[in-house]
Amino acid sequence: MPTHQSITGSSDEDLLKRMVATHAERFGESFWTAFAAHVAPHLPARPVMVDLGCGPGLLLRDLSLRYPSAVLHGYDLTEAMIAYGRDLSWIGIPPTLARLDVSTQPLPHAPGTVHLLSMSSVLHVFDEPLPALSEIRRVLAPGGMFLLLDWIRQPLAAYLAYRRDVMGEGEGDWQRRGFRLFPVHNKYTTADWLWLLDHVGLPAAEHLQLRDSHRLFVCRPA
Numbered sequence: 001m002p003t004h005q006s007i008t009g010s011s012d013e014d015l016l017k018r019m020v021a022t023h024a025e026r027f028g029e030s031f032w033t034a035f036a037a038h039v040a041p042h043l044p045a046r047p048v049m050v051d052l053g054c055g056p057g058l059l060l061r062d063l064s065l066r067y068p069s070a071v072l073h074g075y076d077l078t079e080a081m082i083a084y085g086r087d088l089s090w091i092g093i094p095p096t097l098a099r100l101d102v103s104t105q106p107l108p109h110a111p112g113t114v115h116l117l118s119m120s121s122v123l124h125v126f127d128e129p130l131p132a133l134s135e136i137r138r139v140l141a142p143g144g145m146f147l148l149l150d151w152i153r154q155p156l157a158a159y160l161a162y163r164r165d166v167m168g169e170g171e172g173d174w175q176r177r178g179f180r181l182f183p184v185h186n187k188y189t190t191a192d193w194l195w196l197l198d199h200v201g202l203p204a205a206e207h208l209q210l211r212d213s214h215r216l217f218v219c220r221p222a
Contacts, residue, residue, distance in 0.1 A: 012080045016056055020084075022167075023058045026120070030210045031149075038206045038218045039116065039145060046070065047115035052102055052136070053077075053122030057085025060095050068092030073109075075100035102132050109139040118147040121214070124187050133200040137221055146202050146219040150193065151185040154213060159186060162213055190215055198222075 046069045051060050054074030064072060072095035076082055082097045100107070103126050117136055123129050136146055154162070159182055164174035188196075190207065193215065197204050202219040210216050 012078050015078070016080050016084060019055045019081075020058065023056075025166075026149075026214075027059055027062060031216070034206075034208050034210065034216055034218075035147075038208075039147060042143060042145060042220075043067070044115055048109075048113060048141075049073070050075070050107070050109070050114050050117045050139070052107075052117060052119045054085065054097070055081050055120075057081070057088055057095065057097060059118065059120065060085065061088050061090065064090050064092035064095070072096070074098075075102065075107075077101055102135060103128075107135055107139050111138050112141045112144075114139045115141050115144045116147060117144070118149070120149040121151060123148065124151050125184065129196060130200060133196065133202060137201050140221050142221070144221065146197075146217075148193070148197070148217040148219065149210070149214055150217075151188070151213055152193070152215045153186040153189045156182060158212065166213075185213070193217060 047067060048071045049060070049063055049067070050073045051057075051063075052075055054060060054076050055078075057074050060072050060074050063070060068091055070092060072093065074082075074085060074095050074097045076097075077099060079099060082099060085095070085097045098108075117140060119136075123132065126132055140146060160174060160178045163169045163178045167174075169177060194204055194207070194217075197217060197219050201222040203222055204217040204219050206216075206218040208216045208218075
C-alpha cells in the first residue's frame with residue numbers, strides 16, 4: 001500500500017499534526033449523530049472494535065469514552081501515529097496499537113470476532129481494495145459492522161475550493177497539492193463504493209453524506 005508520505009508529499013510529522021488538528025472536523029457532531037442512529041443500537045455490551053488506519057488513535061480514544069469496557073485495537077503503517085496513540089490518556093481499557101499493512105498482511109483476529117471495524121480515508125489509496133475488504137469481512141462477527149468513511153468524487157472546482165476554504169490551505173498549496181491529490185481523492189463515486197462493498201459481501205445498510213468530500217457507509221455482512 002502506498003504510504004501517506006508518498007501520496008501527499010508531506011512528512012510523517014506534518015501528517016500527524018494535520019490529523020490531530022482536523023480530528024474534530026472529521027469526527028464531529030454529524031458523525032456521532034449518525035453513529036448513535038445506525039451503529040450504537042447494534043453493538044453488544046462489551047464490543048471488540050478495530051480502527052484500521054487509526055492514525056494518532058483519536059477515534060479510538062473517542063470510542064473508549066463512550067464504551068469504556070470495549071476491547072480496542074488500532075493499526076496503522078506509520079510508527080509516529082502509533083506512538084502518539086500510545087501516549088494518549090485513556091478512560092476505558094487502553095487499546096492494542098500496532099503497525100500493520102492490511103494490503104499485504106492479514107488482520108491478527110480470528111474469524112467472526114470483531115463487532116465494529118472502522119476505516120477512515122484510507123481505502124481509496126489501495127491499488128486493489130478487494131482483498132482488504134475480504135479480510136475485513138472475514139473477521140466481522142455475526143451482526144458485526146464495517147464503518148467506512150472515505151472520499152467520494154467531486155468536480156475539480158469543488159475539490160479545489162474545499163482545500164482552500166475548508167482545509168485552509170494557502171494560495172500556493174491549495175492549487176499545487178490540489179492538482180496532485182485530485183486523482184487520488186476523487187477515484188470513487190458513491191456508486192463505485194457501493195459496488196465494491198456489495199461485491200465482497202459487505203452491503204451498505206445505510207450510507208450518509210456527512211461532508212461534501214466524504215460519505216459514511218454502514219455495512220453489515222451479507
